[in-house]
Amino acid sequence: MKFNVNQQDFQQALNYCQGVIEKRSTLPILSNILLNAQSSNLTVTATDLDLIFIHQIKNVEVLEEGTTTTTSSTLYDIVRKLSSGKKINLTLNENEKSKLNLQSEKSNFNLNCMSASEFPVTGEDFNQDVFIIKSKQLLKLLNKCKFSISNDETRHYLSGIYIHKTEFEDKNYLTAAATDSHRMSISKIRLDKDIAFEPIILPKKTIFQLCSLLDNYDGDVKISNVKSKIKFELNNSILISKLIDGKFPNYIQVIPKNNQKKLEIDLKLFLNSVDRVASVSLDKKDGVKFSLEKDILNLSVNNTNSGDGKETLSVKFDHDLEISFNSRYLIDIASQLDGEKVEIYFNDSGSPALIKDPGDFNSIFVVMPMKG
16 A cells, blocks of 8 residues: 555544544554555544544545555644644555554654454445535534534433434424533524424534534535434545434423513623633532613622622613622623623523524523522
8 A cells, every 4th residue: 555645634534533432442463543545535534433534635646545544643643743734645555564664754653553344344334314514504503503512421312413304384494402400402494395304412522523624515415314323424524423312301391481570781792791601610519690671680699619700781671680690601692692781581480491592583592590
């Protein structure tokens, strides 16, 4: 095997692989990436057995076709430290198959290899029901929900985003929901046509990997799923993931129905104000207290160790109410809103608040108040 590849193209592919490969894997081969040079393409594959990432670099100068595996972290560390955009020559010697030679400018490395036959690759037939979605729409859907994913290992069915098809007023949507039982995000995107898509729970690791791919890509994403796996195809990348086996709770029941007290406030002012006041809270666990009266919001945080902070904001509100929230939750939600204002609907000081974004009618958020 012998090929030349551009440093930037190679670094980007290896960078994505870092997010897939487990740092402490029991199987040595899972710390490796599979390199396959054929015709004028280099295919880079990484897996942790639950997630498979395949990236193709096109227009690679392949002098001798071949395949091998080498340690992902070492290769990535070397490649990112080489001069940007330069040519990298990689050679696997016929005589010594256990060493991959890498040369670029004045650098010369010999890296340990393991045979490609040991690399676990699974072939799946995914092409039953494929639908296409714009990358930026999918990214928006994931970004609006991912911060609400639970970290509680005991309830595995909450450690992902529930994605399913919904219908509303004869329109079809792809809807996503996530909750950690203290807060919940729901977002949906309109589909051009009805699709065949079984409800799934997409794991957290897959979501973050997919988001980093979508961040750098503008185009169509092909999605297909078989019973326990889902496949995302971008232009040069494929991500195949196992799904979470479990039942997502009926989140519709949790959406507050009778929150009549509406608070309207400038989004930037609100976000900055909560962020500032929360500065006295060392671990962000102290509640931000809302003291609301007509058209005035008093925000305050009190921490026994570091002190207290207060701010007053002009708002649109017609009631009196005192309620406290985890500042982190408010900041997470506010950071994902598109409009210039934020609308928060309350019932009473012990009930969850409903947060809406006037700039995006397809997303809503629910936050539980803090006690005390």
